[in-house]
Amino acid sequence: MLQDKLKNHNIILASQSPRRQELxxxxxxxxxxxTRLVNEVYNDQLQGTQITDFLSTLKxxxxxxxxxxDFLITSDTIVWLDDRALEKPKTKDEARKMLRxxxxxxxxxxxxxxxxTIDDQKVINDTTEVTFGELNDEEIDYYIDKYQPFDRAGGYGIQDWLGFxxxxxxxxxxxxxxxLPLPKVYGFLREMII
Ligand SMILES: Cc1cn([C@H]2C[C@H](O)[C@@H](COP(=O)(O)OP(=O)(O)OP(=O)(O)O)O2)c(=O)[nH]c1=O
Incomplete structure (x- = not known):
């Protein structure tokens, strides 16, 4: 089992995200x-997974x-809409705009x-398509006020009220x-860890 092989490795998850830790x-x-501080800046020519590939490597x-x-795991998530990345909203107005x-x-x-690892580095990525029903302003404000989604890409969490x-x-x-795309992560670890 993978769990036995991993005993020889010190797996480090470099993430402050409670969701990634739980997953x-x-x-x-x-x-x-x-966790270490990283200034998440990227070239605006990058598109879609190029951005998350770059940022997960930067981390x-x-x-x-x-x-x-040591076996280090770093990760990055963005919401991609109309050829633009929606990252974590900084203000309520920004979150409202994203959700609209x-x-x-x-x-x-x-x-x-x-x-x-000390002598190797590999990046994997995954993409999921998500469809939202209509959100009215009352629902958007309720969600932002109650769930404060400022640490979530696109200003929402599929795992909380808005997702449900x-x-x-x-x-x-x-x-x-x-x-974290768990089945891909598990498959990758099984292949890579000997
Ligand atoms: C779209 C979506 C994002 N998110 C979260 C996952 C990530 O924590 C966050 C995207 O921001 P990231 O910059 O990928 O990660 P982070 O700053 O939270 O954590 P770290 O860099 O330390 O690993 O959005 C949800 O929890 N649910 C969702 O439905």
Whole structure:
């Protein structure tokens, strides 16, 4: 089993996201959490998964002191709509604007995961299509005030009220929307860890 092979490795999840921590725990893998400050800036020529590939790799760059058996996992998620990335909203107005844009439409959620060891680095990504029903202003304000989605890409969490009430369909991995494409991560670890 993967769990036995992983005993020789020190898995580090470099993420402050409570969702990512909870999701990785779901794979029954032992890991430690270590976060470092990263300035998440990218070239605006990048599109879709190019952005998340770049940012997940950038998050790994802060770890210049990996030990022999360290296995670092960094990740990034964006909402992609009308050829633009919706990241985490900084203000209530920004969140409101994002949710109005997402209302009644289909968008993509891209997540990349970067795996780094002392002498190797690989990036995988996954894309899920999410369709929202119509959101009115009362619902949008209720959601923002109660759930404060400022730490969630696109200003929403599929795992909370808005997801329950308004996501009418998804095409692809649910966990990818929450921040980690778990079956892909598990498959990758099984292949890579010997
Ligand atoms: C779309 C969506 C995003 N999210 C979250 C997952 C990520 O935490 C966040 C996207 O921001 P990220 O910049 O990918 O991650 P982060 O800053 O939260 O954490 P870290 O860089 O330390 O790993 O949005 C949800 O929880 N549910 C959703 O439905």
């Amino acid at each position: 990785l725990r779901g794979l029954d893998i032992e890991f430690v959490i270590e 790994a760059k802060a770890f210049t002191d990996l030990a022999e058996n 844009q997402l209302s009644g439409r289909k968008h993509k959620v891209h997540t990349s995961v970067c795996f780094t 009430a308004k996501v009418t369909s998804i095409n692809g991995c649910y966990y990818n929307v929450m921040g």
